[in-house]
Amino acid sequence: MKTLIIAEKPDMGRNIASAIEPKAMNKRSYLEGESYIITWAIGHLIELAEPDQYDDKYKKWSIDHLPIIPEQFKLIPNPRTYDQLKVIAELAKKCNLLVNACDAGREGQHIFSLIQRHLGLHHPVKRLWISDLTSETIRRGFETLKDGSEYENLTRAARSRSEADWLIGMNGSRAFTTKHNVLLSVGRVQTPVLALIYDRQKQIEAFSSLKFYELEGQFTQGDTQFKGMWQGDRMTDKDKADALAAKVKGKPARIASYEVKETKEYPFKLYDLTLLQREANGKFGFSAKKTLDTAQALYEKHKVISYPRTNSNYVTEQNIPEMHKALTALQGTAYQELVQGANRNLVHKNNKFICNPAKVEDHHAILPTNKRASGLNPDEQKLYDLIVRRFLSHFYPAAEYKVHTVLTEVEQEMFKTTVKELLHLGWKVIYADQKKEKSKSSKGKDKEEEEDEEVEVNEPFSIQPQEGVTCSDAIVKEKDTQPPKAFTEGTLLKAMESAGKQIEDEELRDAMKDSGLGTPATRAATIERLKKVGYVDMQGKKIVITQKGRMAVELIRGAGIELLTSPEMTGQWERRLNEISRGTASDEQFMHNVKKFATLIVDKVRRQARASRSAFEGEAPAAASKSKRSAAGSGTSSGSRTKKEAGSTEGAAAKKPAARSKAAVDAQPGGPPAMIAACPREGCGGSLFMGRKGYGCSHYKEGCKFVIWKDSFGRSLTEGQIQALVQKGKTTKLKLTLPDGQAAEGRIILKDPSTGELGVDL
Numbered sequence: 001m002k003t004l005i006i007a008e009k010p011d012m013g014r015n016i017a018s019a020i021e022p023k024a025m026n027k028r029s030y031l032e033g034e035s036y037i038i039t040w041a042i043g044h045l046i047e048l049a050e051p052d053q054y055d056d057k058y059k060k061w062s063i064d065h066l067p068i069i070p071e072q073f074k075l076i077p078n079p080r081t082y083d084q085l086k087v088i089a090e091l092a093k094k095c096n097l098l099v100n101a102c103d104a105g106r107e108g109q110h111i112f113s114l115i116q117r118h119l120g121l122h123h124p125v126k127r128l129w130i131s132d133l134t135s136e137t138i139r140r141g142f143e144t145l146k147d148g149s150e151y152e153n154l155t156r157a158a159r160s161r162s163e164a165d166w167l168i169g170m171n172g173s174r175a176f177t178t179k180h181n182v183l184l185s186v187g188r189v190q191t192p193v194l195a196l197i198y199d200r201q202k203q204i205e206a207f208s209s210l211k212f213y214e215l216e217g218q219f220t221q222g223d224t225q226f227k228g229m230w231q232g233d234r235m236t237d238k239d240k241a242d243a244l245a246a247k248v249k250g251k252p253a254r255i256a257s258y259e260v261k262e263t264k265e266y267p268f269k270l271y272d273l274t275l276l277q278r279e280a281n282g283k284f285g286f287s288a289k290k291t292l293d294t295a296q297a298l299y300e301k302h303k304v305i306s307y308p309r310t311n312s313n314y315v316t317e318q319n320i321p322e323m324h325k326a327l328t329a330l331q332g333t334a335y336q337e338l339v340q341g342a343n344r345n346l347v348h349k350n351n352k353f354i355c356n357p358a359k360v361e362d363h364h365a366i367l368p369t370n371k372r373a374s375g376l377n378p379d380e381q382k383l384y385d386l387i388v389r390r391f392l393s394h395f396y397p398a399a400e401y402k403v404h405t406v407l408t409e410v411e412q413e414m415f416k417t418t419v420k421e422l423l424h425l426g427w428k429v430i431y432a433d434q435k436k437e438k439s440k441s442s443k444g445k446d447k448e449e450e451e452d453e454e455v456e457v458n459e460p461f462s463i464q465p466q467e468g469v470t471c472s473d474a475i476v477k478e479k480d481t482q483p484p485k486a487f488t489e490g491t492l493l494k495a496m497e498s499a500g501k502q503i504e505d506e507e508l509r510d511a512m513k514d515s516g517l518g519t520p521a522t523r524a525a526t527i528e529r530l531k532k533v534g535y536v537d538m539q540g541k542k543i544v545i546t547q548k549g550r551m552a553v554e555l556i557r558g559a560g561i562e563l564l565t566s567p568e569m570t571g572q573w574e575r576r577l578n579e580i581s582r583g584t585a586s587d588e589q590f591m592h593n594v595k596k597f598a599t600l601i602v603d604k605v606r607r608q609a610r611a612s613r614s615a616f617e618g619e620a621p622a623a624a625s626k627s628k629r630s631a632a633g634s635g636t637s638s639g640s641r642t643k644k645e646a647g648s649t650e651g652a653a654a655k656k657p658a659a660r661s662k663a664a665v666d667a668q669p670g671g672p673p674a675m676i677a678a679c680p681r682e683g684c685g686g687s688l689f690m691g692r693k694g695y696g697c698s699h700y701k702e703g704c705k706f707v708i709w710k711d712s713f714g715r716s717l718t719e720g721q722i723q724a725l726v727q728k729g730k731t732t733k734l735k736l737t738l739p740d741g742q743a744a745e746g747r748i749i750l751k752d753p754s755t756g757e758l759g760v761d762l
Helices: 010-020 081-093 105-117 135-143 147-179 192-207 238-248 271-283 289-298 319-329 336-340 378-393 428-429 447-453 488-498 507-510 521-532 547-558 567-582 587-606 646-657 662-666 719-728
Strands: 003-008 036-039 046-048 076-077 095-101 125-127 211-221 224-230 254-265 399-410 413-424 453-459 469-480 537-540 542-545 688-691 694-696 707-709 734-737 743-754 757-761
Touching: 003 010, 003 289, 010 036, 010 095, 010 289, 010 413, 036 081, 046 105, 076 081, 076 105, 081 095, 081 105, 095 105, 095 147, 105 147, 125 147, 125 399, 125 507, 135 662, 147 547, 147 567, 147 587, 192 488, 192 521, 192 542, 192 567, 192 719, 211 399, 211 688, 238 254, 238 413, 238 469, 254 428, 271 289, 271 488, 271 521, 289 378, 289 537, 319 378, 336 378, 336 399, 378 428, 399 428, 399 469, 488 521, 507 521, 662 688, 688 719, 719 743
Parallel strands: 003 036, 003 095, 095 125, 413 453
Antiparallel strands: 046 076, 211 224, 211 469, 224 413, 254 399, 254 469, 399 413, 537 542, 688 694, 694 707, 734 743, 743 757
């Protein structure tokens, strides 16, 4: 009998066939040769069943029916790919051995396992585990097939991930949706990522800019001119800064100290998927999903890069010869000149910047293969170029610098100068035709200050420490403190990788990889999910939380389920899944804890007060979903495949009682998370909530006319500023635009507590 090979997708199946059964006959949904039959899964053919498959009562969404915790999870075929599942079932009858050739990772393992379980396949199983799809690698992979049992722990981890997402997503989404009568999506990974965005937005809104002044001294010694920054406490008084400038300008100075140190900068790490996504977002504006899809095409369709869904920046000893072959393959291409300058001796097994087997688990870093690229579209070419240049940089020596640190004293005031003199370009020649690559400091120092103090030069620089110096000029620079930056997809991926911790040190960040939010393969889908369910919008590259997204976080935290929004805690869950895959943790204990947590979510939501509809800016429940995938099941973490639940969500919402009148809803204001402050109008007793254009009172139907318009005096007022106006009668000092268009600094004040009329105190 023959061996049945099950690949994850058709392209991969055809690549395998061309390598090991080149004369196989194409039967449309499979290829058959003398020894092998090769077919494919087309992604997930099997899904976890929806709640109504367990009991008809779950067709109607009700918090009284929660939590839903199946004794055994049911599997159902995906109706759109059912024909392919039948093909696999029939082919299996003709074979006595199965080869799992799905993607070499947790999800690929899960796809095969679901097919095996659902069809009741009891054949012996071998596992193909490869990192690129060149014919040579595929043939070598078949020569070294592993026994399927060696991957049983990975299967357990994949199953636990899937079932955990189902439990949290189904119970959380149904509980919050039925309680608040608005379609709210909750997920094991999605929700803490949303909380990261929410918390960053709150920091930005609470930020109050402070003007400060820096003093730059300009010094002359013979023919040498250099600049230095005044060393002292930050100055917020312009008069003091001007007085210091006047004090030192034109005065003789002396070199208080002069140090010269030679340093080396080594090439940046090879790419893992998250780093590739971050840099493609920063350089090209690619979304995380676009980078993943493009990388997958380079791997699967063009076969010019290795497996992209990796979390490693290193290779093993076995990959070193492959890297040398890939370098040879780049000869005669657009990279010919760079290949000629490469030093093969720099890439060897003892180079720990490249080769570190302890940091390679399922897959090594992303590398170009020895197949020449052709027929790439513009986006594929951009991404391929990033990967090739990063690869080539490791065949070049370190960049060498001489760092001059000068302390210049004038009139007992100290100025610091840092000059970085280039000695040897080294690997940076790879990027000489592009914009300057910024070195990534692992220090926690303010990067803006660092850039101001350090000047990079290509020509020789030197100071004579014993000779005199003149402060030829002194310039006062006016600056403003800057708020935290809104997340881009690139910076959000970085935060997800380290479970939200702001870790600059690369080694510490590497140590956090096991406890990040999601996996490299699923993070892009999580971000796309947040967009799809209406929790975030994109403003250029910036990710901005919507009012619906704000309310989702506030309601979850208001219900006392802080754990569900905790990036660090959810990151620990991901670590536990990784431990299950290594056989060092119990999947049963993990699932026991997830079931307890799903029950806790429902209990907490059941006791929560219903939020006002106006808190969601008047969103109707059914309209909250733009498509059938925008709800509960789709709201589970990024890896969840329970798509049908989303379709039933819209139906369930439509079957609920017709939406109550706005007055009735507003008469029942929700719990504290929905409300911002008590209405200051005397005797009102209402609460302020955020609407589309302003902050209004929940008792407006009873005649309260209090409203503060969001856009006032050139500011978009935040919740914190509204609370300050109501409780203290004024905001902190702000940059304002007066009605006549004049710019000014002052406080916004609440002129009339009965109407919300505002004024300005300059």
